[in-house]
Amino acid sequence: MERDKNFILGVYDDEDVLLDAISKVRGSGVKIHEVYSPFPVHGIDDVLGYKRSKLPIAAFLFGMLGTTLALTMQFYMMKFDWPMIIGGKDHAAVPDFIPVTFELTVLLAAFGMVGVFMIASNLKPWGQPRIFDIRITDDKHVMAIDLAVNSSMAENQLTDVLKNSGASEVNFKSFE
Amino acid sequence: MHVTSSVRQPLITGGKTLKDVTHDISRQVEAKPSMGWLLAFLFSVGVLLLGSIALVATLWEGIGMWGLNKTVGWAWDITNFVWWVGIGHAGTLISAVLLLFRQKWRMAINRAAEAMTIFAVICAAMFPVIHMGRPWLGAYWALPLPNTFGSLWVNFNSPLLWDVFAISTYFSVSLVFWYIGLIPDFATIRDRASGIRKTIYGALSFGWDGAAKTWSRYESVALILAGLATPLVLSVHTIVSFDFATSVIPGWHTTIFPPYFVAGAIFSGFAMVLTLMIVTRKVFHLEDYITIGHIELMNIVIIITGSIVGIAYITEFFIAWYSGVAAEQYAFMNRMFGPYWWAYWSMMTCNVISPQLFWFKKIRTSIVATFLLSLVVNIGMWFERFVIIVTSLHRDYLPSSWAMFYPTISDVGVYLFTFGLFFTLFFLFAKFFPVINMAEIKSIVKSTSEKVTK
Numbered sequence: 001m002e003r004d005k006n007f008i009l010g011v012y013d014d015e016d017v018l019l020d021a022i023s024k025v026r027g028s029g030v031k032i033h034e035v036y037s038p039f040p041v042h043g044i045d046d047v048l049g050y051k052r053s054k055l056p057i058a059a060f061l062f063g064m065l066g067t068t069l070a071l072t073m074q075f076y077m078m079k080f081d082w083p084m085i086i087g088g089k090d091h092a093a094v095p096d097f098i099p100v101t102f103e104l105t106v107l108l109a110a111f112g113m114v115g116v117f118m119i120a121s122n123l124k125p126w127g128q129p130r131i132f133d134i135r136i137t138d139d140k141h142v143m144a145i146d147l148a149v150n151s152s153m154a155e156n157q158l159t160d161v162l163k164n165s166g167a168s169e170v171n172f173k174s175f176e
Numbered sequence: 177m178h179v180t181s182s183v184r185q186p187l188i189t190g191g192k193t194l195k196d197v198t199h200d201i202s203r204q205v206e207a208k209p210s211m212g213w214l215l216a217f218l219f220s221v222g223v224l225l226l227g228s229i230a231l232v233a234t235l236w237e238g239i240g241m242w243g244l245n246k247t248v249g250w251a252w253d254i255t256n257f258v259w260w261v262g263i264g265h266a267g268t269l270i271s272a273v274l275l276l277f278r279q280k281w282r283m284a285i286n287r288a289a290e291a292m293t294i295f296a297v298i299c300a301a302m303f304p305v306i307h308m309g310r311p312w313l314g315a316y317w318a319l320p321l322p323n324t325f326g327s328l329w330v331n332f333n334s335p336l337l338w339d340v341f342a343i344s345t346y347f348s349v350s351l352v353f354w355y356i357g358l359i360p361d362f363a364t365i366r367d368r369a370s371g372i373r374k375t376i377y378g379a380l381s382f383g384w385d386g387a388a389k390t391w392s393r394y395e396s397v398a399l400i401l402a403g404l405a406t407p408l409v410l411s412v413h414t415i416v417s418f419d420f421a422t423s424v425i426p427g428w429h430t431t432i433f434p435p436y437f438v439a440g441a442i443f444s445g446f447a448m449v450l451t452l453m454i455v456t457r458k459v460f461h462l463e464d465y466i467t468i469g470h471i472e473l474m475n476i477v478i479i480i481t482g483s484i485v486g487i488a489y490i491t492e493f494f495i496a497w498y499s500g501v502a503a504e505q506y507a508f509m510n511r512m513f514g515p516y517w518w519a520y521w522s523m524m525t526c527n528v529i530s531p532q533l534f535w536f537k538k539i540r541t542s543i544v545a546t547f548l549l550s551l552v553v554n555i556g557m558w559f560e561r562f563v564i565i566v567t568s569l570h571r572d573y574l575p576s577s578w579a580m581f582y583p584t585i586s587d588v589g590v591y592l593f594t595f596g597l598f599f600t601l602f603f604l605f606a607k608f609f610p611v612i613n614m615a616e617i618k619s620i621v622k623s624t625s626e627k628v629t630k
Contacts, residue, residue, distance in 0.1 A: 015622065035388040038194065038364070039618040045392045053396040059404070077320060077329040086333050099338035099415055103345040106404050110349045114356065117397045118382070121390045123359065127383020136386045137364040139194035139618075 003148040006174045007033065008158050009132055010143040010167035015041045018141045021165035022047040025143065028161050030153065033144040036136040055113055055120075062112025063105045070104035071097060132173055143167070187281055187620060190464035194618050201610045201617075202365055204460050206373075209607060212459065217603040224596025230589020231306070239309050241586035247579040248569045252587040253303045254419075255561040259444070260300030260594065261343065261416055262437075262557060265409055266445025267293025268350050271357070272405035275398065281473055283616040284465045288456060289449045290354040291609070295601040296448070297347045299594035304339070306590065335418035342415040346408055353401045356394070359384050360615040413441040420564065427507035427568030430495065436488035440557060443481035443527070446474050447553035452602065454547045456611060465612055468541050475540035478553065482531030485560075489528060503573070511567045515580060519563050526556020 010025070012018040018041065025032060026049070035048065045052075074097045078084075083091040118124065133142045145158060153161075162170045192200070209217075234241045244251055267290035274282035308314045316323055318340045320330050330337050362381035369377055384390070417433035450471065457466040496508040511520045530552045534540040539549075571578045605611075 036386040037388065037391060038198075038386060039360075039615045040391040040395050041388070041619075044388050048388055050389060050392055053393050055393060055396045056400055059400050073320065074332045078332055082329055084328075086331060089333055093333055096333045099335075099411070099418075100332060100341045102407075102411060103338075103341040106349060106408050107345045110352060110401060110404050113397060113400060114352050117356075117393055121387075121393055123382040123384065123390075125379045125382055129363075129383045129385035131367070131385065134367050137360070137367045137384075138198045 003146060004175075006147045007132065007144045007172070008147060008155065008162070009171045009173055010145070010162035010165065011133065011135075011169040011171065012141040012143065012166065013139075013168050015141065017166040018143070019043060019047055021143065021162075021167065024165040025145075025161055030145060030158065030161055031149050033146040033149070036132055036142045036144065038137055038139060038141070041141070055117060058116040059109045059113035063109030065112070066105040066108030067101055069108070070101040074100060130175055133171070144173075185467070185469040187284065187467070187469070188465060188617065189467055192464060192621060194621055197614055197617050197621060198364055198368075200462070200465070201361075201612050201614045202368055204606070205365055205608060205610055206368070213603065213607055217600065217607075220596050220599035220603055222596070223592055224600050227589050227591075227593025227596050230586045231593045234306060234586050234590060235311070239307060241584060243582050243584045243587055245579050245581070247572055247577050248566060248581040250569065251562075251566050251581045252583050252591065253307045255558065255565055256591050256594065257300050257303035258416055258437075258561040258565075259558050260296045260303075260598075261413065262441035262444040262561075263448045263554075264293045264296035264300060264346075264350075264445065265413060265438075265441035266449045267291070268346070268353065268405050268409045269442055269445065270449070271353060272402040272409065275402040276406060280620050281470055283620060284462075284467075284470055284612055285449060285453055285474075286616075287354075287357065287609075287613045288453060288606075288611050289445075290350060290357070291605045292448060292452055292602065293350050293445075294347065294354060295598050295605075297343065297350070298601070299598050301343060301347070302590075302594055302597075335415060335422050338415045339419060342412045346412045349401070349405055349408060353398075353405060356397060356401070357613055357616075358609065360386065360394075361610045361613065364614055365610065410438055413437045425568050425572075426501070426503040427511070427564065429504075430492060432488055432491055432495070436485065436492075439481045439484035439488065440527075440560060443478060443485055443531075444554060444557035446477050446481070447550040447557070450474055450478075450546055450550040451554065454543060454550070456606060460606070460611060462612065465617065468543075471543065471546055472537075472540050475534045475546060478531050478549075479534045479540075482527060482553070486528035489524070506571075507568055510571055511563055514567065514571065516563065516567045516570070519559050520567070523556055523559040523563050526552045527560060530556070 271286040363384035366377040414434040417437035420428035421433040
């Protein structure tokens with residue numbers, strides 16, 4: 001059986017039942033492909049064993065890039081390329097450069113981080129998501145388990161694990 | 177599990193389930209436009225077209241069409257600019273600052289408030305662009321573009337230039353923040369739709385699938401954007417106030433301006449949010465999501481910021497007297513008792529006295545009173561900017577050049593244009609976008625609803 005094609009799905013109605021279920025299912029040695037929810041469930045990354053997102057680091061680096069670009073641009077234009085005396089101020093009037101530097105730092109940090117988020121999560125206008133269950137964006141949480149990855153367990157064994165963990169339905173889903 | 181104190185009012189009433197939330201919000205997007213919406217929309221487009229006559233006249237003839245003269249070089253245009261930018265402060269404040277403070281009541285109003293912010297900033301940006309006179313050359317005056325004028329750059333010492341960067345950063349970051357929040361909700365609408373609607377909302381939803389990993393990243397993006405947007409909101413009106421505060425005009429040259437402008441901006445922004453949300457909740461039957469409790473909390477923000485604004489007015493007046501500077505003292509006496517006394521006292525009544533009525537619980541929990549007072553606050557905040565700008569300029573250092581400012585039909589028409597634009601955009605948003613953040617509301621259904629789902 002090929003990976004990433006045939007899935008067994010546990011459908012859950014309640015986020016607290018879901019959090020418990022993830023621990024139980026993982027505890028019985030089943031590898032979870034992914035859990036899909038209609039809203040962000042707090043604590044789900046811990047029980048799934050996901051590492052903390054590195055997006056804050058991306059935001060910081062893009063922010064530093066913004067700071068550097070803004071200061072370089074202002075010093076180059078005001079001090080070196082075309083120095084002018086404005087109100088008797090120093091050509092490199094550093095306090096005057098702070099507002100624009102701040103704004104460009106925020107701008108690059110925000111856009112850089114969001115760009116990385118879009119790429120990392122594969123979000124794009126022409127994206128065609130794999131919809132495991134149409135009710136994921138409405139009111140159901142769905143735990144997807146790849147049958148090929150868990151080939152050591154029989155299908156009815158997996159069904160029992162999901163049922164015992166509190167799933168309200170257990171379904172199968174195959175993708176081309 | 178999240179535990180909510182029993183003294184807290186439920187944020188969602190009517191015993192809503194997750195399915196009800198999806199249905200109640202998506203229904204507005206899926207239904208055929210109602211007659212009421214159509215009439216309101218066409219009316220806004222009408223105002224937009226009417227105002228565009230004045231806009232075209234101004235662009236064709238130049239800003240001589242306005243009531244400005246050699247003494248009063250900034251008046252109606254910049255008043256409108258500051259007023260719209262101020263209104264544009266509530267949205268990002270609600271979604272960013274209240275997110276950092278974990279105020280869950282923001283979830284019912286943040287989507288519409290952010291939309292309002294974006295549209296208000298678009299309206300605001302119109303004025304500085306038009307008042308350049310030849311806006312088609314404006315990019316060279318406002319942006320550091322390489323040019324053939326001898327590679328003379330824009331002046332980074334000028335607060336007017338800081339404003340260009342502040343407003344454009346604020347607009348684009350707010351837009352991104354708003355759109356990231358919309359993606360999961362577009363996916364909800366996509367999964368309920370068929371045909372062309374499915375294609376359009378499918379593209380808008382960027383292929384969202386609701387995976388736990390994506391939600392986890394989404395949450396960290398939202399948190400960091402909130403952290404970035406919070407100082408950004410404060411910086412924008414601070415920099416707008418620098419346009420005045422860094423000058424040497426009596427009445428403008430004061431260090432109190434940045435905090436005073438920011439408080440005023442939040443004050444007027446919340447008033448506009450209330451005006452729009454009271455109508456939206458009624459028209460779309462969202463009373464279970466935007467409850468009296470939400471309205472009361474927004475009114476409390478209005479009391480606080482209104483009181484800060486009141487204290488700022490009094491402080492400014494005291495400092496003018498205490499400074500011993502005759503020109504400064506005259507500027508303030510002229511505001512109160514000069515030819516524009518009516519503008520000053522309108523501002524004082526609308527901004528300082530009227531919000532104090534919200535100390536009465538009966539008034540701050542009354543929809544009619546809140547709606548009327550929100551309009552009063554918006555009128556008052558327009559007068560505040562008019563008073564600061566026009567009364568400080570019209571009697572300058574040379575009594576021989578003292579003058580009055582009277583708006584012309586073009587001044588009024590361009591203002592009308594921005595109203596048309598704002599409401600046209602808002603009505604389009606209210607019809608085609610989910611007005612409440614469904615995904616966020618769903619995350620609190622279990623902990624704050626009257627009836628827990630299971």
